[in-house]
Amino acid sequence: MAATPPNRLLLPLYWLIWLNAGRRSRKLLQFSEVEANGGKDLIRAAELTGDARLRQRFLAHARDEERHASMFRARGLTLLEHGVRQRPAFLDRFGSGERGLDELRVDEEEIEALLAFVHLSERAAAREFATYRTVLSHDPQTQALFQRILRDEESHMSYSLAELERIAPSTSRRALWKARLRRVWRSYLRLAMGLADVISTVLLLLQYFILIPPFAVAAKLSARRDKRGWQSRHEVRS
Ligand SMILES: [Fe+2]
Numbered sequence: 001m002a003a004t005p006p007n008r009l010l011l012p013l014y015w016l017i018w019l020n021a022g023r024r025s026r027k028l029l030q031f032s033e034v035e036a037n038g039g040k041d042l043i044r045a046a047e048l049t050g051d052a053r054l055r056q057r058f059l060a061h062a063r064d065e066e067r068h069a070s071m072f073r074a075r076g077l078t079l080l081e082h083g084v085r086q087r088p089a090f091l092d093r094f095g096s097g098e099r100g101l102d103e104l105r106v107d108e109e110e111i112e113a114l115l116a117f118v119h120l121s122e123r124a125a126a127r128e129f130a131t132y133r134t135v136l137s138h139d140p141q142t143q144a145l146f147q148r149i150l151r152d153e154e155s156h157m158s159y160s161l162a163e164l165e166r167i168a169p170s171t172s173r174r175a176l177w178k179a180r181l182r183r184v185w186r187s188y189l190r191l192a193m194g195l196a197d198v199i200s201t202v203l204l205l206l207q208y209f210i211l212i213p214p215f216a217v218a219a220k221l222s223a224r225r226d227k228r229g230w231q232s233r234h235e236v237r238s
């Protein structure tokens with residue numbers, strides 16, 4: 001299979017995101033958690049399927065995701081040890097890495113829907129990792145890490161499609177389209193929530209800078225009018 005091409009339009013944004021070593025560390029540790037959760041979901045999917053070949057594939061996939069989790073964690077911690085700044089920033093929101101099956105209830109899904117979702121999710125992850133690899137020339141170790149993990153993601157992308165076509169040859173295309181629509185809807189929800197978050201932050205800031213200052217000025221003026229020191233009750237009333 002041809003290597004997954006990076007998303008060229010997003011290269012400048014991703015270059016900026018991965019430039020800062022602190023953010024690199026935070027993102028790698030965050031990816032580690034997502035990969036570990038994805039591995040657990042795949043083990044659950046393996047338990048639920050009655051198809052022996054698919055069970056083996058899911059278990060092999062789960063092992064890969066667990067390995068990715070340890071690799072991301074090790075590199076993230078190494079970057080932390082080098083004393084990088086840890087404070088989260090706005091750019092942390094971008095570059096989600098592999099989403100795994102975090103948006104899916106494995107127990108409730110039909111096997112076709114699950115395989116279609118895994119395929120699209122792995123394809124998106126492969127594209128993301130190819131983009132990260134391209135912009136990480138300033139950090140060859142992290143770049144090599146993404147290169148190694150990318151190969152696995154491409155193989156996950158292939159096996160899930162092959163299994164979908166084996167298990168549901170006549171309905172695989174429909175399953176893929178349904179999974180695509182679900183992903184678009186969820187992306188829209190994530191975007192809407194992110195936007196609501198930004199709007200509420202802006203409104204709070206405006207409130208802070210526009211509504212509060214007049215009260216602060218009024219309080220200062222009133223404090224200036226008051227005489228210093230102790231006053232009799234009569235003086236206070238007048
Ligand atoms: Fe992975």
Ligand SMILES: [Fe+2]
Binds near residue numbers: 065098125152153156
């Ligand atoms: Fe994967």
